[in-house]
Structures are given as structure tokens and as C-alpha cells.
Amino acid sequence: MKSGNIETFAHYSHFNNVRLFNNALEQWLLDIHQNKLLTKSEIIALKQLSKFACKYPGVSNVKIGTLLSACFEKGKEISRSTFERMLRKAKAIGLINVINTMKNGRKGHNVYVFLPYSPVTDSLSNQSEVLKDEKIEVLKETVNPSESNNKNNNKRTIALDYEFVSDRVPQEFVSLTKYIFNDFKVIEKLWSKVSIAAYKHCYENDPTLILDIGLSSLKQLIRALKVKQVRDKYAYFYGTLIKKFQDQYFKELFILGESRQ
């Protein structure tokens, strides 16, 4: 790919406007925060990079040097190594795509393309499959060493159920979800939708409300799955959550208006 100005790479943009790009970025940041994927400095680097991706939403052709000096000017000094570490992780989780350019045969600047949001658990699960298998193997040996001779026979057939769900997912949510979806990945993914919807409506610090809305939306999803065809359960669930959080927001707004009169 030949290097050039930003207009050359405009068609790489996955977002119609800056607002959509910012929404996707918010969701990514929430996931990153929840899964502790990036460190503080790395998040600074990511945010700084996103600021260079506004002209054509989600596309940036900034040079690392420029980006680092911009950070320095703002008093948030980070090193090149930190930026590179962030980039490696961002690429690994599918947040950023890096396109290398050439200038007169030489290596040119990079083009950083932000990708639309997709839950981090999905991208990570593919990459860490081998790691998980290794962990399972260790677990098996610990629980029942006498069976270690057979470990190679069926080590890839174990399914992780609801008992392996992360601690960050409330038990009440797991208890209800497990009747329909037993897979830990599905439960975690559904909970991540709850967190994202809560965050979007600034309710992330109200765990009771988040759980209430999460449970009622889940019941609605279960009912919908029983009585009609739901094409994408995650999309349906997320839509329900958004509606419920919006209702809650307007309800609070109304009460606030009443009390001021």
C-alpha cells in the first residue's frame, strides 16, 4: 500500500459519523476496563490515537512520534514502547487494524483503522483456546491425578458451564440465565450487554438498578425465545436493555421536573 494523505484512506472508515465512532469507542473502553486488557498509560495512548481519527471517523494516519509528542504536550507522557504494547493488544482483540504503507519503496507511515465494536470475550476466546485447554489439563491433574494417563484422550471435549462464569457477573443473573444458556461464554456476553447499556445511560454506579433491569430484560428475552423467532438473541437483549434504561432515565427526569415545580 502506498502512503498518502488521510483522504486516500477515508474509505477504510467503518463509521458514518464521529458520534457512531465515539459510541463504538466507548463500548470498547468499557470492555477493556472490565477485562483489564490495557493499563492506564495504554488507555491514554489509545484515547490519544482516537483523537487523531476524527476527520474520517475511525481512520488515522498519524505517526507514532507525532502522537507521543501530543501526549507529552498534554502532560500525559507515555513512551513509544507503551504505544506499541497498546497497539499489539488492540490488534489482538480486534479493536484496531494496522495498514502499513510504502513511500518510494521505503517503509512509510502506518494507517490505523478502528473497527466496529464486538465483545472482547469473543475475540479473546478464539485466541486463548489453547491456553484454556492447558488450564483445563492442569485442573484435571489437580482434581484427579490418577486419571492423568487418559488426559490426552478427551482433553478437548470438556465444556465449561455456568460454574466457570467470571465473578464480575452477579450470581442472581447467572442463576436465571443458566436455565436457558448453560455456556459460561454466553452468560458473560449477555452480562456485558447489560454493563454497556448501563454505562451508555450513566447508570454504571447503580448495581441494584443494573441487576433489576438486567433480570427483567432477560425474562423478556426468554419469553421471546419461547413464543417467537429471535434472529439474534444478543441484539434483541441489548435492544430491550436500551429501552428499559431509557424509560428509567425519562422517569427520573419526570420526577425531577415535578419536584422543581
Place this chain on the structure above:
DNA sequence: CCCTGCGCAGCTGAATGACA
């Protein structure tokens, strides 16, 4: 004491131009 996060330094690849 160990782990994690971080910064720094140095090396590599690639084509070309400058200079002894």
C-alpha cells in the same frame, strides 16, 4: 520477594541517496 507496568536502548527490514 514477586509480579506488573513502564521507559530506554538497540537491533532489524527496506530502498535510496550522499560521500569518501
Place this chain on the structure above:
DNA sequence: TGTCATTCAGCTGCGCAGGG
């Protein structure tokens, strides 16, 4: 003709600092 410098990104190893 051969050597070195240039430009930019990617990678690695080392050491330091802070927290549990």
C-alpha cells in the same frame, strides 16, 4: 565501488519503581 545515513515501524531485553 563500498559504506554509511535516512525514515518509520516492530520487536526484545534490561533495569527501575511501586504494590501486594
